[in-house]
Every structure is written in structure tokens, then in C-alpha cells.
Amino acid sequence: MDKQMTAAEVVSQLEDGMTIGIGGWGPRRKPMALVREILRSDLKELTVVSYGGADVGMLCAAGKVKKVVFAFVSLDFIPLEPYFRIARQTGAIEVMEIDEGMMLLGLRAAAWGLPYIPTEVGLGTDIVTKNPAIKVIDSPYDDKEWVAMPALRLDVSLIHVDRADKRGVCQIAGPDHYMDDMYARAAGKTFVSCDELVPTEFFHNPAEARLVHWERSATTGVVHIPGGAHPSSCTPLYGFDVPHFKAYAASAKEENGIQGYLDQFLGASEEDYQKNVGGLDAIRSIELPTY
Amino acid sequence: MTQANDYSLAELCIVAASRAFENDGEVLATGIGVIPRLAASLAMKTTNPDLMMTDSEAWMLSEPNPLGKRADAFVPATESWMGFSRIFDNVWSGKRHAMLGPTQIDRYGQSNTSALGGTYEQPKVMMLGARGFPGNSISHPNSFFVPSHNTRVFMDGECDFVSSIGYNPARLPKGHSLDDVDIRLVITDLCVMDFGGPQHQIRLVSLHPGITVEQVQENTGYPVHVDGDVATTAAPTQEQLDIIAALDPHNQRAAQIKDNPPGDRS
Structure with missing residues (x-):
């Protein structure tokens, strides 16, 4: 089975009003290239479930969001996500605010078929x-x-991983897979972007296979997008882009700031985007964070 | 050990806050922010070596990591994986003591990390969100660190959003007792408090050197219980200061309290 597809093909399977789960945590290992493809689309009225970072902020700012299910939305070193703040403080979105662990339980209930x-x-x-x-x-x-x-039942989950094969075996090699296994299981369809596409034989080494956190039947599609988590991190491949997040946060203080940010960076494709942020080599050379 | 003469307020707070963990036994100590993290680390290095601690990312450590950038040759003392999903297994077991810095703490010890003012649908100031506070507060002991003790933090009335359960009879869940809530120490730039007063009223435990009961009361939006002569917060020993310095080689502690005042303000 070959589950490879493009980011545009992923977004073509999304519909207005869907509930979308987004993996990662704050500024860490977010499927940002897939989020950017949503920003380029005319999708709207989404419910987003996320341990939120700029994924939530950008989607809110771009008018894609009806409701956010969250415990926090934060860029960590910039504690308050600037565009999520604006969305809340202007009453632009509905919310379901829950505890971090409650989100895990809600995803687990959906994954296990419990109410x-x-x-x-x-x-x-x-x-x-x-x-x-x-x-x-x-x-x-x-x-x-x-x-x-x-149960937090998701129509679709979007996740970024370090490596995947074309059948949807996904490896998260960084120190934490967060709740991404539960996002994969809680969704009707799970689309995964990967930094590296590897042959199935890669996983014949048990040490590599040990870092696979859900079985391939929970993966619907695989999109090969090196650097696809930028500006969030994909430890150990690259850290989060501090200057980029600072510029993003600063744009929120400008009149119509998100449009300026998108005009400067988004482009018509991920290739455009990566040119606008200095290229894949620059992304891959971003230093890992120290906690 | 003799007490040092020259120490900062941040160092005094670290030492005072470390006492929150000294009788905890084998629990996960989670200090969020520089002073709480150094307090938990100091306790692990001195009064309670049985404490457990993470690297604030995904590993358990048998020795606390120094804060900030470390040399390339530095090897963390990892002892197990401890990703975020596993943290909740620990939280719900109760084997944890967290020290955190909420934006509001009301007379019941309820705290707010979520939003200020306006309506819930459209708050005036959106903050972090409830984060893990609801689960922490009903599952295990918690302490608070407040770098600026004032009536905006310790405010009159109830928190704008109640992120963590406190000693409020009106919100007590069915089948629970107020004694199920376990708020330990509240360390501020003025004093140390707890909720050991009558009916879980906030109570003054010790005053930092040079601070008066009146200053604490003026900067707290509700009555603070004062029981007889109040102790003075113990000054750090030189041994404690040396351990803190080794744990914080970039002196991040100096940036945690406005103007980095001395510990003794008398």
C-alpha cells in the first residue's frame, strides 16, 4: 500500500466545519506545513483540538476557526500566543477550555470508542x-x-513526525511523542507529514522500530515535507526558530498583522515558504532548545 | 551551618521555597520557573535526596540539571523516560508536588492562570489557559511562588477564572472534604504563608528580613491570619548559596524579582 500524497491532497479531504486535531505541543513538532496548506485554502468554521502553539494562533488569525478545544496556547519562550490572545479578547472564537490531562482522556475515550x-x-x-x-x-x-x-472525536488529525515509510509506519525520534499516538487513534483520518521518507527496511532495526508509537492502520496518508515542522521544532533534527517566532509575535502588534506575516512568508507553496525563511539548510541548522 | 550575610532576595526565596519539599519523601518535584525549579533542585541536593525530578522536557534525572546553556560535554543524569503522557500517570497517582506561579490567588487558595476581566466569552486579558492546574490541584500537593506580592495577585473576591481547586466550601465536590485539597507553602517577595489558619484561612508563616506584618496585610486583598510572634525567614547558609550558584551558573535568578533586591531589607 502506498499512502503518499501531497499537502494539497490532504487539504482537499478537509471540509468546512470539521473537527481537526493537531499533534505536537506548543512550539514543538507541529505539522506546520499542513497548517500552512490550510491557510492557503478557503476552509472555514473548523474546530481545532490542540496542545496549542502557532498552529492555533495562525488558524485563528486567518479566520479558519469556529472553536478551539485547549488547555493552553503558548510558544513557551513567548508564553502567550499573540494571535490566540487577540481571537479570545475580541470574542472571535468559541472555546472549550480543559486541563491538559483531560485532553488526553478525551482523546483516549475517542480512540477507545467510549462516550x-x-x-x-x-x-x-x-x-x-x-x-x-x-x-x-x-x-x-x-x-x-x-x-x-x-470523547474528543476528531474528523481528521494532522501530525508531523521525523520519519515515515510510504505505508504509514511513523517514527518520532525526539524525546517525546507527546499525545500524538492518541491524536492518531482518535481521528477518522490521520495525515502525517514527515521530515524523512524511509524504506520499510529502515524499521527492521528494533531500536528504530521501538520509536514507532502507533501502528500503520492509524495512518491515512503520508506527506514527505522536509523541514515541515518549521517554525516549530523537530528534535533532534532542528530546534524551534526563535527569531521567526519573535517576528511572528511582533506582527500581531501591527494593524492587520497576520496579513503582513502571511504576505512575507506563506507563499503559494511550501517551496515558496522555505525560500522565504532562508531554505531547508537554514531550518535544519536551527539549534536545539535547552530546557 | 552559619547563615550568610550577603544574599539576594531571590536566594532567600529559593531557600525558603526548598523547605516545601523537605518532608515529601519520594515524589516528583516540579518547579515551574527559575526560582521554583532552583528550590526543588536545592531540596533534592540537600534536605530530600529521595525527590524525583525531570529535565523539564522528557527525562527523569537522578541529579538536577543546571539551568540554561550547558557545556557540550555535559551529560545529564537521566534515569528514565518521562514524556508528557506519562506525567499524567504520575500526577493522578498523587506522587508529585508542584510549585507554580499563578496570576491570581484568592482567599480560598483558588488560583487563576487563564483569563482576566471582561466576560468568559470575551476576556479583557487572555493568559495561558487552565494548563494542568485543575488536575494538579485535586491530585497532589501544590505550592505557589509569587515574585511580586500585591493586591492584584492576592485579590479581593474570587478569581476571575478558577483554574485550581481551593478551600472554597461553595465549590466543594460531592463526596469530597476540604482536607482533600493540599496547598502547601506560598512563597512571595515579602513572606512565606500557608493555609493553616482557622477554616483554612491564609496564615503568615514567616516574614522576610525587614518586612512587617502590616506590609503583608496591606498587599493582600483579604485578611491574613497572624498567630502570635511571626518568625523571620531563615537566611541561606553559605553551603546553600554555593549549591544554588552551581545550579544556576548563568545567574538567571538575578532576573526573577524586580531590581534583584538584597535578602535583608531591614
């Missing part, structure tokens, strides 16, 4: 008072009440 997973997380906080869609229930086994974290 909800009970948890005590959220009790006593505004998570349960501000989210009418999140119910508090009695337990058949004790006298306590519990939060019934609903």
Missing part, C-alpha cells in the same frame, strides 16, 4: 462551570461525583 472517561480532574474549578458540554456524574461504585470527560 467519556470519568476523572476527578476539573472538579471544583471553572472547567466544569464554564463548559456546559462537560457533565459531572454520580458513580455506581462510590458516593462521590466525577467529571465525565467526553
